């Protein structure tokens with residue numbers, strides 16, 4: 001019989017907090033670039049973590065026009081950022097005409113392919129990290145191994161890349177804004193589901209990266225039942241995408257309560273963000289939805305297993321990290337090769353007192 005160690009709960013994630021101690025007009029580029037082209041990242045969570053860098057550039061260099069080339073997965077994340085002037089999908093790259101006059105390009109992904117696309121497309125002044133032998137394709141290659149050695153949060157990866165052009169940039173939390181028309185549609189959806197006016201808990205039980213990041217669906221169902229039993233006014237919204245809608249279907253079928261609604265993978269990202277913005281607490285695996293909740297400034301709890309919250313924890317400062325200490329974590333694997341103990345030992349019994357305390361505190365001010 002294994003001895004189950006106590007739950008590890010951190011009240012604050014180890015993400016740097018905003019700072020104002022930065023000169024607003026420094027650049028190591030010689031001149032401040034008029035145009036910034038960014039090759040964006042492919043994962044929703046990574047895209048959210050790259051936003052503070054763009055926000056700092058906008059704030060310190062307000063005249064800069066910011067264009068982002070994004071994948072289909074992240075084009076909407078960058079599109080919902082109030083500081084991005086133009087977003088274009090990666091498939092349209094061949095038709096893109098670049099303004100080369102006083103412009104700079106930041107390559108956020110690490111892949112050889114991304115540097116190749118920038119080089120082939122004639123992007124001006126291409127700055128990226130040295131990796132996979134792609135330095136010859138870049139105008140300036142930064143030391144990736146050196147950055148990795150420092151063991152910093154992922155958001156610093158993007159900031160340090162941009163600082164090689166702009167000089168010191170302020171730290172901040174990511175900001176997203178849901179379009180008003182989408183929020184109105186989300187309100188109507190909640191009204192139709194008889195959930196309007198209730199305290200709403202958003203639950204995101206999936207993770208596109210792989211099953212290793214997923215807390216068991218039976219645990220989620222158990223926790224949802226406890227949440228509903230604890231307060232007759234509370235409602236639960238189950239979020240999922242197309243690929244992991246089976247999880248929310250399982251949970252919805254298992255709980256079978258009128259105060260639970262599942263979006264069943266049917267919403268586009270701006271619609272999901274709008275609906276999420278109307279919720280009051282986010283319970284999630286380490287996933288894109290967790291980062292979106294942080295960027296919306298929502299409080300919540302994130303269940304971590306094979307990944308490292310020091311490296312990719314949510315920003316925003318209001319998400320509690322829940323994890324069970326096991327020796328094999330972090331392994332960063334998509335699928336667990338052993339018994340998934342990092343998640344299985346993190347039982348509903350262990351985390352429920354913490355979740356209930358959070359919800360009690362929040363409902364007092366709702």
Ligand code: SF4
Nearest residue numbers: 328329331336341342
């Ligand atoms: S190897 Fe360990 S940390 Fe990785 S998924 Fe399995 S139990 Fe979790």
